[in-house]
Amino acid sequence: MVDAFGVRIGWRDLPDQVRSAIEDIIGEPVVQAVSQPGGFSPGTADRVRTASGRRAFVKAVGRALNERSPQLHRTEVRVTAALPPEAPAARLLGSYDDGDWVALVLEDIDGRHPRTPWTADELSAVLAVLRELAGKLTPAPLTDLPTAAEVLGWDFEGWHRIRLDPPDDLPERARERLDDLCALATRAVPALAGDTLAHIDVRADNLLVTADGRVKLVDWPWAALGPAWLDTLILLINVQLFGGHPTDRLLVEQTAYTGVDPADLTAVLAGFAGFFFDAARQPPPPGLPTVRAFQRAQAEAVLPWLLERLDARS
Template sequence: MPTAPIAFDELPATVRTAIEAETGLIRRIENISTGLNSSLSARAHTTGGVVFLKGLRTDHHWVWTQQREADINPYVTPLAPRLLFHVIADGWDVLGFESIDGRHADYSPGSSDLAKVTDALRELASLPCPDIELRHAEQRLAAYVAHPADADAFAGGTLLHTDWNNHNVLIADDRAHLIDWGWATRGAAWLDPAHWIIWLTAAGHTPSDAEDSVVLLPAWASAPPRAVDAFAHASANLWEEIASSAPDNWTTNLLDATRLWQQHRSDHS
């Protein structure tokens, strides 16, 4: 669910000063309106280059994701942009990242970006899961499975991104970069490809074609079919909850995609 946006100039002066102490003199601010998980989303053009700013109020219910991103960053670069600083001041929590001059990935059928995203999935699956506080996939999805024991199949020791919205995948330098790591999770290796299947279906792929897009990934090859069925069921329930609390075209599209994939899994089980 999107958060209420705020422009950089609307931040308290003390917060702007604390940020500029890290960035150096800010010559120009480019506010960005596409962020879904942050109130502040902006590029600061400074004397030393461009810094991407991402922030939430310290009393926001998702502010914990800021620390999660800070903690995970050393383990996921250069797949992700490097964190430059973390400022907490006057009721605001702000991260400053190196800015990537890229575009959002195109997930539509036939897109040349699909191979780049597949490479990113393969690279992420090869990274060790750091010994830091992370949510567990089986816990995150426990409330949405048909039977409590079904969630056990989501457990594992692999580092997962889990939010494969194409706005979280930037194409630059002929590769895919992953941003927005606040929902990083520990779980079964096949779950990230499974999350991506939903977004591919929402982008116009048939569920069968979406699954074909990940079929060569070693992580997907390890997926037990019944566990994937359980994940499709849980995802449909999750997106039904999200779409019910925040009904709009975006959430409805994702709900339709998960239902379509769930039906595909049911028809072929």
């Protein structure tokens, strides 16, 4: 199994001025920093503590590590600051931006990632939180974010790029149905319309479970305006990756309240599958050497689920 783990710098790798600004936000010097696993940002992701016991979670990245990552941090600053207080997310304590380095200082949530393969109780808790959160974030508290169609539109053209240049290792079942998959991916983009603030990147490593069973959704750099059911579908892709649960039945049950057309769910699932297969064959982005293997693993997990939905429709 390929997990969502990248390669990070640590607290001591940050420039002096960045560490100093972060300590000003916290109010005291940091005496301990523990790097956290999970996710693909090449920047730091540290739980930090001061001598008096103050705690925070710090994320910081500079352009030299990855050109795109600082802008993602800027988006996360805006989104996290706009989340309603009752949202199950980490509270933003402050941020730093010098045009090169961007840092977020967040509430440190005393929790752990859900267990994978997913357990039934934690999966049920996360699904319930996503449904509750969709209600709280509809309409979205930020209206000037990109739409999910804008964020995912190019990605969802993956099957079209694959049809023009099929890789040698493309599974035969996908190769035989490329026309159908391209048509579905085209339908997927307009299906992403909606006025919910969607996280867009719901995976086990972007969730925390506290000792009393509460669930917190963290890491919001990809947030966009989309349909209320989108984050549930994305979570279930992660569940499908690890196996052991009836993902299709859960998708139907958990999205029924939205009135979504099942064909739209199939189309968006096809869009993600095409994105994963197409992205996995590209060179890794700077500072993200492990992301392509994870995308390939997701592609291979989603394809059988997608083809089962297509066969059932036929």
